[in-house]
Every structure is written in C-alpha cells, then in structure tokens.
Amino acid sequence: xxxxxxxxxxxxxxxxxxxxxxxxxxxxxxxxxxxxxxxxxxxxxxxxxxxxxxxxxxxxxxxxxxxxxxxxxxxxxxxxxxxxxxxxxxxxxxxxxxxxxxxxxxxxxxxxxxxxxxxxxxxxxxxxxxxxxxxxxxxxxxxxxxxxxxxxxxxxxxxxxxxxxxxxxxxxxxxxxxxxxxxxxxxxxxxxxxxxxxxxxxxxxxxxxxxxxxxxxxxxxxxxxxxxxxxxxxxxxxxxxxxxxxxxxxxxxxxxxxxxxxxxxxxxxxxxxxxxxxxxxxxxxxxxxxxxxxxxxxxxxxxxxxxxxxxxxxxxxxxxxxxxxxxxxxxxxxxxxxxxxxxxxxxxxxxxxxxxxxxxxxxxxxxxxxxxxxxxxxxxxxxxxxxxxxxxxxxxxxxxxxxxxxxxxxxxxxxxxxxxxxxxxxxxxxxxxxxxxxxxxxxxxxx
Numbered sequence: 001x002x003x004x005x006x007x008x009x010x011x012x013x014x015x016x017x018x019x020x021x022x023x024x025x026x027x028x029x030x031x032x033x034x035x036x037x038x039x040x041x042x043x044x045x046x047x048x049x050x051x052x053x054x055x056x057x058x059x060x061x062x063x064x065x066x067x068x069x070x071x072x073x074x075x076x077x078x079x080x081x082x083x084x085x086x087x088x089x090x091x092x093x094x095x096x097x098x099x100x101x102x103x104x105x106x107x108x109x110x111x112x113x114x115x116x117x118x119x120x121x122x123x124x125x126x127x128x129x130x131x132x133x134x135x136x137x138x139x140x141x142x143x144x145x146x147x148x149x150x151x152x153x154x155x156x157x158x159x160x161x162x163x164x165x166x167x168x169x170x171x172x173x174x175x176x177x178x179x180x181x182x183x184x185x186x187x188x189x190x191x192x193x194x195x196x197x198x199x200x201x202x203x204x205x206x207x208x209x210x211x212x213x214x215x216x217x218x219x220x221x222x223x224x225x226x227x228x229x230x231x232x233x234x235x236x237x238x239x240x241x242x243x244x245x246x247x248x249x250x251x252x253x254x255x256x257x258x259x260x261x262x263x264x265x266x267x268x269x270x271x272x273x274x275x276x277x278x279x280x281x282x283x284x285x286x287x288x289x290x291x292x293x294x295x296x297x298x299x300x301x302x303x304x305x306x307x308x309x310x311x312x313x314x315x316x317x318x319x320x321x322x323x324x325x326x327x328x329x330x331x332x333x334x335x336x337x338x339x340x341x342x343x344x345x346x347x348x349x350x351x352x353x354x355x356x357x358x359x360x361x362x363x364x365x366x367x368x369x370x371x372x373x374x375x376x377x378x379x380x381x382x383x384x385x386x387x388x389x390x391x392x393x394x395x396x397x398x399x400x401x402x403x404x405x406x407x408x409x410x411x412x413x414x415x416x417x418x419x420x421x422x423x424x425x426x427x428x429x430x431x432x433x434x435x436x437x438x439x440x441x442x443x444x445x446x447x
Contacts (some may be wrong), residue, residue, distance in 0.1 A: 006041075006088055010034050013041045020098060021226040022141050023177065024158050029093060032078070038093040039078060043086065055087050061157040062089075067131040068156060073124035075144065075154045081171045091154065096147050099206075100140035108240060111247055115273055117151055122203060122266035124153050129196040129265075133157065136194070138202035140209070148213045178224040179215045180205045183257050186225035195221070197259030201332040203266050204254030207273065210238045211247075216255070229257070244276035 013030030019040060020027050025048075030041040049055065062080040069076055070176060079090040089361040099117070103109075109117070121143065128135065135142075135156055144152045182201035184193040209215045216233035217224050233255050236248045250272045256262050263269040 006083050007079065011039060011041060011079075011081070011088075011090055013301050019053075023137075024155060025089075030090070040091045040093045042089040042091065046086070046090070049085070049087060055082050058087065058158075064131075064133060065156055065441065068128055071124055071127055071152060073120040073153060074128070074156070075152045077156075086147070094144045094146055094152055096145045098141055099143035099145055099151060102145055102149075102214075103140055103210055107210055109210045111211065111243070111273070111276065114207055115270060116201065117145075117149065117210065118207055119267075119270050121153055121206075122149050122270045125196075125199050125203065125266045128156065129199070134194075134196060135199050135202075135273060136185070137176050137180075138199050138206070139177045140206060141177070144192050178220050178228075179217060181225065181228055183229040184259060184393075186228045193259065195259065200254060200266050200269065201259075204251055204262070205270065207269075208236060208255070209234070210252055211243060211251075212236055214239070238410075246276040250275075 001014060003012060003014050005012045010033055011030050012033060013028040015028065017029040019025060019029055023045075025042045025044040027042045028039055030039045031037070032039050059080050059082070062077060066079045068074045075094065076092040077089060078092065081088040081090065121138075125135065125138070133156060135153070137155060137158065138153075142155045144154060146152070178186070180202040182192045182194070182198040185198050205215055217227040217231070219227075225428065233252065236251055237243050239246065241292075250269065254262050254269050263272065
C-alpha cells in the first residue's frame with residue numbers, strides 16, 4: 001500500500017484503492033485535501049508518454065474540456081497534474097461500476113433497458129460534437145454507471161492526443177479499441193476521414209453488444225479492424241429472434257461502412273430505436289353523442305308516423321276515388337315531375353273530390369254508381385292516363401255530390417302504382433297529395 005501526494009500535496013490517493021484500469025491508465029480513488037471531497041485520479045501509463053510533447057498537448061486539450069463541464073452525462077475533469085515525469089488526471093469520483101462490468105453480468109438487456117442507458121450518452125456525444133469535440137474511443141469501458149444506473153462518459157480527448165503523437169504516427173498504427181472502431185478509424189490511410197460519425201458508429205456497436213451480449217466483430221487484432229472495414233456485421237436477430245425487425249434495421253444502419261449512411265446525430269439513432277417499443281395507436285371510432293342519437297331516433301319515429309298517416313289517408317282517399325272513375329299515372333311520361341293545375345271552382349264548375357284543410361277523410365258516396373265503379377283486378381296494372389283537355393294531372397273522381405266548405409281545398413291523388421293481392425297485404429304505394437286553400441293556388445302532397 002503506497003500513498004501518493006501530487007500537486008503540492010493537494011491530492012492524495014492510495015495505490016491500494018484501485019477503481020479500474022484501461023488502455024490509458026489506472027484509476028484510483030483519491031481525496032482533494034483543499035476542498036475536502038472525494039476524487040478519482042487517473043495515472044496515465046508511462047509508455048504512452050514516450051512522446052515528450054504528449055503532456056503539453058494534453059494540458060492544452062484539457063482546457064477545451066471546460067466546454068463540457070456540468071453536462072449531466074459527462075464526467076467533470078477538475079485538474080491535470082504533471083509530476084515526476086508522470087501525468088495525472090483528476091476527475092469527479094463516482095461510486096459505481098463501468099458499463100462494461102455491468103453488461104458482463106446483465107446482458108443481453110431488453111430494448112427498453114438499452115435505450116434507457118444509451119439515451120443520456122447519445123445526448124452527451126451530440127453536445128460534445130456541437131462544441132467541436134470528438135471522443136474517438138466510445139466504449140462500455142469508458143462509461144461509468146452510478147449506483148442508480150446513471151451513465152457518465154469519461155476520457156474525452158485522450159485518443160485524439162495519442163493519435164497525434166509523432167511516435168505513433170510514424171509507426172502507422174491506430175489507437176483505440178478495435179472492437180468499437182469505425183471503418184474509417186480502422187484504416188490508418190483514412191485518418192483524415194475520421195469525424196463525428198465515428199463516435200456514432202461506436203454507439204451503434206454498444207447498442208448491438210447490450211442487446212445481444214457480444215460485439216459483431218470480437219477480437220483485438222488486425223483481423224477485427226479488417227472486419228469493421230470490409231465485412232457486414234451479423235444481423236442481430238441471428239442471435240436474438242425476439243428483437244423487432246425494425247430495431248435490427250436501425251442498428252445495422254448505424255453500422256454502415258460509409259459515414260454518410262449512418263444517422264446524422266446520436267439522438268436520431270436513439271429516437272429511431274425507440275419506435276419499435278412504442279405501442280401501436282388504437283384506431284379511434286367516432287360515436288355520436290346521446291342527444292344526436294335521440295334526435296336521429298326521434299326524426300325516424302316522426303317520419304314513420306307521417307308515413308303511416310299518409311298511407312292511411314291515401315288508402316281512404318283511394319277507396320273513395322276508385323269507387324268512381326279511376327285514372328292512373330302513365331308508365332312513361334314526357335315530364336319528370338308533372339305539376340297539377342288547380343282551377344278556382346265556380347258555380348258551374350264540377351269540382352273534384354273535396355277535403356277539408358285538416359286533411360279529414362272525404363265523405364264516401366252512399367251509393368256509388370254501378371256503371372262508374374270498375375271492379376278491382378287481381379293483377380298489377382299500370383293505369384293509363386286520362387285524356388283531358390286541361391293540363392291537370394290524372395285525378396280520381398267520385399260520382400257523389402261533393403260537400404262544399406267555406407274554404408274549399410282541392411285534393412289531387414296521383415297513384416303511381418297499385419297492387420291488390422288476395423292476402424290483403426298493405427298496398428305499396430307512392431302518391432302525391434297536394435292540398436292548399438284555393439285562394440293561394442298551392443297544395444299539400446303526400447308521396
């Protein structure tokens with residue numbers, strides 16, 4: 001157990017209090033003696049410091065990390081310390097574990113769990129990209145999870161600094177994690193093509209791993225880099241058939257070989273991944289309110305009553321009319337809706353069947369003339385039109401002397417069809433009853 005003090009004894013940490021280690025260095029739990037708070041201290045591996053300019057560039061890079069301060073999904077960097085040919089990064093301390101350790105014991109995760117973990121990281125990456133900062137080494141090992149599973153992204157800028165190292169550039173090597181590297185990162189000759197889309201590709205690999213329990217191209221060598229650049233990733237449903245096809249399509253799009261074919265932002269990717277989890281909206285059926293049903297039913301009832309009344313009146317009038325000389329509407333007519341011409345009766349005119357303005361049934365003749373009462377036939381017959389000199393429509397005329405009233409009303413009945421059967425079935429009939437006071441020459445029709 002060794003206690004180390006750095007930056008004029010401001011920070012202290014114990015080598016026995018190791019929190020984790022990775023490609024950049026070893027992380028220890030430490031203490032800020034000036035502000036009396038817990039911190040995490042990362043000691044950069046000595047072999048990465050072979051370039052004497054590395055520390056200078058990292059301190060310059062650390063100044064840009066101020067732009068990322070206080071983002072809820074990015075770890076805060078408090079300080080960068082150079083001491084005894086060693087470089088230390090002092091960060092906020094988080095009690096928890098890495099996403100890599102969590103996935104090793106919990107993967108495969110559900111689609112909902114995967115989205116919940118990756119959504120804050122997607123927002124963090126987009127925020128950094130808006131500041132012009134590229135991470136270059138997005139992977140589960142660089143994500144810390146708090147005890148309530150809140151993700152925090154760490155190690156911004158380290159990969160970029162190491163890639164710019166003179167020693168590394170001369171060897172033609174690439175720095176990063178092969179299992180999460182984009183095709184343009186895997187090829188040293190395409191280094192100029194590396195941009196924000198490389199971080200998005202790595203986020204897609206993380207989604208693949210959390211959902212399936214493995215990365216598409218396992219390994220840590222040149223074969224893995226070659227696969228990222230030249231081979232298509234195995235479809236996720238090949239390992240997990242219950243994964244929605246739409247989610248598989250979204251992930252494979254994020255893992256496209258060409259950067260332009262991937263989603264434009266990390267949040268766009270997460271939003272597309274959410275769609276298969278959204279419930280299909282139920283089709284809304286519009287129902288009429290109660291008052292509308294009541295109004296509709298009342299209207300139908302009124303129509304039915306009027307229709308029944310009209311048929312009853314028409315039946316009575318037909319009984320009276322067909323007791324005399326009966327005339328019918330022709331089967332074919334040159335006019336579609338013939339209009340009856342009603343003449344004001346004089347003392348010499350012989351009026352037709354008379355009804356009162358209250359639509360009372362006209363008086364039936366006590367003894368109809370036998371010569372003018374044709375017996376009803378038992379067949380369906382369209383009655384021929386009457387040949388009259390006037391333009392009045394066909395009428396049914398009773399032979400009895402009509403009863404005159406103070407305000408006479410003319411009733412004209414135009415039966416369109418008449419069916420008489422032996423079973424006394426109600427006669428289907430469409431008639432037009434036109435009534436009106438003779439003073440204004442109008443009428444009432446029942447059809």
